[in-house]
Structures are given as structure tokens and as C-alpha cells.
């Protein structure tokens with residue numbers, strides 16, 4: 001008898017849906033007439049991918065809640081069990097220019113909003129030249145290629161390379177606080193470091209996971225919590241990077257330790273090699 005594993009059911013559903021989501025982007029690159037709960041204009045594809053994932057994930061046995069960056073309210077399901085938080089199309093501004101985007105997910109064993117310490121698994125799909133999935137569970141990160149509903153392991157036990165290479169920082173430079181800007185100048189001064197910034201968190205984080213380095217969407221002068229959302233972006237990415245041997249930080253301590261007070265709350269996000277995040281926290285102290 002096979003024992004059901006709701007975490008695996010959720011991940012399998014997202015990986016099967018990813019090929020469809022990718023194909024469904026064609027013809028859905030325009031703007032929807034709506035704003036998301038954070039006040040950003042939604043793309044048609046944002047709304048469509050959210051509806052598709054909401055329907056499929058909320059009907060899985062063992063899922064008690066579905067929440068997404070694209071909808072104000074949590075969907076409460078009949079079952080007791082896990083809460084799934086999704087950013088259906090992270091970096092959807094890149095639809096217009098046809099650049100990389102992704103789907104981010106976090107699976108929590110507490111009702112939302114929940115801290116990152118309640119995550120039991122998290123990961124993301126990257127719609128690059130190849131569709132890949134990176135998924136962390138029990139301290140191990142695995143990378144897959146996704147084709148036509150199939151998920152094939154391409155790397156077991158993914159870890160951050162020891163020598164960091166890439167860096168990418170969001171927000172307008174004039175809006176960066178002075179201590180963060182001074183830290184960036186220090187990172188840039190290292191001749192081994194290269195700028196890689198594509199404007200979709202998930203693409204930029206995937207560069208860091210591949211080459212080592214740091215990605216941040218920091219606190220800004222007029223938005224002290226930055227732009228990215230704790231439940232849908234900060235926590236899942238922090239969980240993946242920490243499982244891969246790196247660190248996450250809100251500028252002071254692990255993102256996973258940040259108190260969750262609101263479903264759509266924002267958090268400054270810094271993730272990458274331990275040496276770079278330790279130095280960042282010292283620079284911002």
C-alpha cells in the first residue's frame with residue numbers, strides 16, 4: 001500500500017502544471033484590468049496562472065489553505081493539513097520583453113500567515129530556455145528539468161558554490177540607504193564579482209544558486225520593507241538558499257525568523273553565500 005504524501009502531491013501538481021503555464025503565456029502577455037493586493041497592475045497571465053494553481057492545489061487531499069500573491073484572501077479548503085503559498089508568475093513584468101520568470105511556492109505546516117520556520121518544503125519553477133524546478137525539503141535541494149508533465153532529476157543535493165561570483169540588487173540606486181549602497185560598492189570592488197540582474201527575483205536567485213553570490217531586494221529609503229512579499233517570495237527563497245548551505249537575511253537575521261503578521265507583508269530580502277550575508281549584516285548594523 002502506498003502512503004500518501006501531500007507535500008509530494010503538491011510538488012507533483014506544480015511541476016505538471018508548469019509546462020501548461022509556460023504554453024499558456026502565449027496570448028496572455030497583456031495587462032489585466034486589475035491590481036493585485038499589493039497595488040501592482042496584474043498581467044492576464046498572472047490571473048490565469050493563479051486560477052489554474054488555485055483550482056488544482058486546493059483540491060489536493062491534505063491541503064487546508066491556498067494563498068497567492070495575486071489574490072487578497074486565503075482559500076480555505078475542507079481538509080486539515082498544509083498551507084500552500086504561491087507566487088504564480090514571479091517577475092511577470094518580464095512578459096513584455098520576453099525575459100525569464102518563474103513560479104515560487106512555499107508549503108507550510110501552519111495556517112497563513114506563517115513564519116519561514118513553519119515551512120516543510122519550498123521551491124520554484126524557472127521558465128528559462130529550459131523549464132527547471134528547484135525544490136528543497138528536509139535540508140536537501142534537488143534540481144529537475146520539466147518536459148511535458150515529466151520531472152527528471154538533473155542534480156541531487158544542490159549547494160551554493162564556495163567562491164561567489166554573481167551579484168544583483170533590486171530597487172532604484174538613488175533609493176538605496178547609504179549603508180546598503182556602501183556595501184554594494186564593496187561587493188563591486190572585488191574583481192571576481194560580476195553583475196547579473198534580470199528583474200525577476202527567481203531568475204536572479206537561480207544565478208546565485210548556480211554560480212554563488214548574492215541577490216537582494218533591500219529596504220529602500222521610502223519603503224523600509226522593500227518590495228518582496230514574505231509568504232510568497234522571501235520565505236520560500238530563504239528556505240531554498242539556506243538548505244543549499246547559504247544564508248538569508250532581512251538585514252539583521254534569517255528571513256525565516258521574521259514574524260508573520262500579514263498575508264501580504266513585505267520584507268527586505270538578501271540571500272546568498274554565508275560570507276556575503278554575514279558582511280551585509282555587519283554593514284547594516
Ligand code: FDP
Pocket residue numbers: 040089090091092093094170171172199200201202217227228229233
Ligand atoms: P514583478 O514585479 O515583475 O513580478 O516581486 C516581483 C518582482 O517582479 C520580482 O520578481 C523582482 O525581483 C522585482 O519585483 C523587480 O522589481 P522592480 O520593478 O522594482 O525592478
